[in-house]
Amino acid sequence: MTRMTPLLERNEEFARAYTPTALGLPAAQVLVLTCLDHRVDPAIVLGLRLGDAPVIRNTGGRVTQAVVDDVAYLAFLAEQLSAGVAIVHHTQCGTGFLADPAFRRQAAEATGLSEAALEATAVADPHETVRADVERLLAAPQLSPKVSVSGHVYDVATGRVTTILDARYPAAAASRLSPGPTDRRCWSPGSRSACPGSCRAAGGSPCRSWSPW
């Protein structure tokens, strides 16, 4: 008997009535980014079913470089999809403690993480941080111009999700799509090699966005 035993029993029950979902585009055409808090499971809060939506969860549901990379890769996989990213921050987030310098210092000493990194994950006011993270993701050079971003707050006390910022596409999308001078670089998943300006013709990954890296 381990801590996993009751969960594996639940899985047995699940598997008995299971119907496999074919690999394909997510039905909801939305990627959810939210906190890893056990009270904030998007499958339950948003009624997601298998095959509905990819979900990224981290501390606070913050837009980190790792999140930007994942979103870029998922957008590449679903190229024909006009996908949206829904960032959902929540009230009573445990990361709120990290806004307190003394707690942050203690946490940094205990974990070896830098105080700056810990501070960056803090969600003291989810209305404020979700706005900041929508802007951060929209400003990321790797973000496909076909991907929109919206911001929401989940209230742990009421179970209600409120939209704080409606879905918006990156403002600089048009300029990033235009091929630039040859000293610009091409974004393709896993590499940022210099772009010859004719990736598709050369048999490589097609250019998806341009940015002056």
Ligand SMILES: [Zn+2]
């Ligand atoms: Zn949280």
